[in-house]
Amino acid sequence: EFNYAIVDEVDSILIDEARTPLIISGPTQESTQLYYKVDRFTRRLQKEKHFTLDEKTKTVALNENGVAEAEKYFSVPNLYDLNYMDLVHAINQSLKAHFLFNRDVDYMVKDGQVIIVDEFTGRLMPGRRYSDGLHQALEAKEGVKVEEEYQTLASITFQNYFRMYKKLAGMTGTAATEAAEFMHIYKLDVVEIPTNKPLRRIEHPDVIYRTAREKWNAVSEEIIELNKIGRPVLVGTISIEKSEKLSAMLRKKGIKHVVLNAKYHELEAQIIAQAGRIGAVTIATNMAGRGVDILLGGNPEFLAKEALKKAGLDPGQATPEQFQKAYEEALKITQEEHEKVVALGGLQIVGTERHESRRIDNQLRGRAGRQGDPGSSRFYLSLEDDLMRIFGSDRLSGLMARIGMSEGVPIQHPMVTRAIERAQKQVEAQNFSIRKHLLEYDDVMNKQRETIYRQRREILEGKDLRDYFFNLFDSLIEWYLDQYANKDKHPDDWDREALQQALFAQFSIDLSQLNLKWDEITYEELYSALSNHIREIYSQKEKLLAPERMREFERLILLQVIDARWKDHLLEMDYLKEGIGLRGYGQRDPLIEYKKESYEMFQQMLDRIEEDAVRYLFLIQPVVETEMPKRKEQPIYYQKPQETAAAAGGAYLKQARPLIPGKKKKH
Structure with a gap:
């Protein structure tokens, strides 16, 4: 019985995951060889000459030249004849795989497998596969074994699944920006609860550069300056690729740091626990849903476990007395460091790119200044960032031209920040429209689903x-x-x-x-x-x-x-x-x-x-x-x-x- 549900990180589940259907699937008998052949064809294609790409709507399709090329390559008289629908489908999925999905951004290859990266949390999602042949197209693209295709046996969207509950509630720190959607789709009110202690976080205005190169240079210089005085820094990136790029830059400069992304997910709790220590530099991909407090000065429990390991003891096997002694020593160290970090201004958040959703940016900011601690945040952007390039208005580009930005010189202006937020709202509105549209179509299926499952339940009972x-x-x-x-x-x-x-x-x-x-x-x-x-x-x-x-x-x-x-x-x-x-x-x-x-x-x-x-x-x-x-x-x-x-x-x-x-x- 679906009586009631209380959902943690409710915006992540009901909003971000709303476009992801829950699918039970089974293997089909279809051959996987077609995907290899189509992949070889796709690699020959050139943008504009053979296909059109729209990054704003995330669509890609063959044009007339591309269709002619496909008919010649596969020796078919008419590509869109009903007999070749499987081929057309495989070509479309291969185009998406090559030109809309990027390695170490949307997915990564590990142990000969293509593993999806959650765009909102940066975590790997082993066991999940893109449906409809897209995952097979990605496997062909990366040259790994193409697994057999799966057919949907049962499917339901997150929206309709959670709407089955008679009572629904949830908690999150970043629901206010999505209040309209919570009401429209789920009939849920958003209520803001005041902070436990006064907020001491300083949110600096965005800094924007002309090129990505200038931006990354500025980010690395900022980290170096903060590291000199020992202030802990948490850097947020939007992809594994970007986090590793920054990591390489810091290594060249001799800055000691740790990287938290899907590749090092196992060390997540340990990395986050010590991100508030003096001199700590942590690069994290999409901090959403990490759910671990960054304690200024470090986490004494983790520090105690590290001390026991160094002494040759397994923390799980240590006696209560041994652990208590190590904990007391660690607590003394973290308390001393806490005072020093507070005096330096607390944890500094450095954002390297605005996410499509303001909520993800707010979650990154919210890692600093927790429980009354001091902290600050600043975003470093460039006109070459995806959000600015795809959704930024011509008006913003015109403003930059009038100001006459020179090499390496940033601009900080409230109008720029407002323009960026407008771009984010535009993306959010587009995504909301997609989710609403998806729900309207799934509502049709939902009535049929309820009829079939009611019949099955009666039979089973x-x-x-x-x-x-x-x-x-x-x-x-x-x-x-x-x-x-x-x-x-x-x-x-x-x-x-x-x-x-x-x-x-x-x-x-x-x-x-x-x-x-x-x-x-x-x-x-x-x-x-x-x-x-x-x-x-x-x-x-x-x-x-x-x-x-x-x-x-x-x-x-x-x-x-x-x-x-x-x-x-x-x-x-x-x-x-x-x-x-x-x-x-x-x-x-x-x-x-x-x-x-x-x-x-x-x-x-x-x-x-x-x-x-x-x-x-x-x-x-x-x-x-x-x-x-x-x-x-x-x-x-x-x-x-x-x-x-x-x-x-x-x-x-x-x-x-x-x-x-x-x-x-x-x-």
């Missing part, structure tokens, strides 16, 4: 399906008779051969065994004869199996059919969602079209579930074996449908749309 199947028998008989022996037609005009094939494919019955007098029979008599005959076959199976075992098989069959059909439906819905945007060119609302077509597809899936369940039920061949030693139960064998049976009625089953019990079809 032991619902008696005997009457359900009897209703299905009658609905299917009525459907087939309407198709091939319509009551409004004379019996001479009935298509007996087609009816025979359809009933054999559906129920495995032979009409000739019924000894029907076709010259005299009426629609009602035919319906009654078929219904009684099918019930008789069912009763014979039930008698052989025993009623309780028959109920078990009915549940098993229906569950398997629902799961198989739902899996296929999810794939078809993905294809529908991919192409539905094109309806906008025909002056149609894509969302309304998606709702309409997805409803029709869902109804067809329900029809198929009912058809399949009945067909498999009649294909069960109970086999009663003689008792074997040490065996209490008689084994029952489930015979899978034969190809010949399926082929026999295939043409007629395509037309079949059996009734949902309780609903009548219009004729």
Whole structure:
């Protein structure tokens, strides 16, 4: 039961992760060789000549020249022919992998595997894979083994998952900027709680340079100056690549420092715990959600453990007396250092780039000046930063030109800071729009998901399906008779051969065994004869199996059919969602079209579930074996449908749309 949830770092889960669906997937039988071949093709392409790239909307697509190049390379007459949809899909994913995803920024390669890096926390996410063939495209790009592709078996967005709870609440230090989204999507109010102690952190205005090179030089000089007086520095970067670049610069200058990014995640707690000591320089990638207090002067507990290790003792094996003695010595050192660090102004935060979200910047700033301690923060930016380059206004560039910035000379101006915040708000608004749009589409799937899972739950809880199947028998008989022996037609005009094939494919019955007098029979008599005959076959199976075992098989069959059909439906819905945007060119609302077509597809899936369940039920061949030693139960064998049976009625089953019990079809 989803009664209530209290979510820690609620903005990270409900906002940042909102675009990430929770997926249960299983392997497919698709070959991975296509990804290698497509990757070789993608490496030949040139920007503008063969494809267009829009970094603002994060889209990349082949242009006319690119399409012609692909048709020539893969020897296909028309790339967008339905027969080559898999190839088009693989090309699109390869383009994304090469031109929208960057190594050591969006992912890293470790032990021959492509591992996703969380863009908001900088942590590695082992076990997670990009869906829809994108991860395979990245593996081909990096020259590692391309793992088999996975197909979605079940999917739900974070938004709809958490909206299932009757009561929802959460905590975070950075929710105020997203108050509107929390209310719009989750109907949650944001309440600000005052700080425990007065805030003493000084937030200096941003410093902006013309080029990234000038900015990095200024950052390293700032670190060197602060390091000379012993003031601890925490430097925030937005990617592994940037953190390692700065680390190399500091090594050349002889500045001792530690790096905290996805590559050194195991040492995270230890690195953060000592980031407040005198002379400490810590470079961290995306501090979001680290959740460890940086204590000015250092953490005595970690220091005590280090002292025990140096003395040759395992901290986990040390006696309470040994640990207490080491802790008291460490506490004395950290208290002395604490006073010195406070006198120097506390921890200095140096931001090297503004994140797309203001919340991530605020989380970095919030590492300094905690619990009444002093501290300060300053961001160093350049016009070449991604945020400024993609979303910065021409007005800002014009301002820089008028001021006449010279090499290495920064600008500090409230107008610049406001322009940067406007750019961030623009990105946040765009991302909110994407999340809202995603939710509108997932809400359509959510209603279908609830229907299917409610059916599954009823089956799993032991619902008696005997009457359900009897209703299905009658609905299917009525459907087939309407198709091939319509009551409004004379019996001479009935298509007996087609009816025979359809009933054999559906129920495995032979009409000739019924000894029907076709010259005299009426629609009602035919319906009654078929219904009684099918019930008789069912009763014979039930008698052989025993009623309780028959109920078990009915549940098993229906569950398997629902799961198989739902899996296929999810794939078809993905294809529908991919192409539905094109309806906008025909002056149609894509969302309304998606709702309409997805409803029709869902109804067809329900029809198929009912058809399949009945067909498999009649294909069960109970086999009663003689008792074997040490065996209490008689084994029952489930015979899978034969190809010949399926082929026999295939043409007629395509037309079949059996009734949902309780609903009548219009004729």
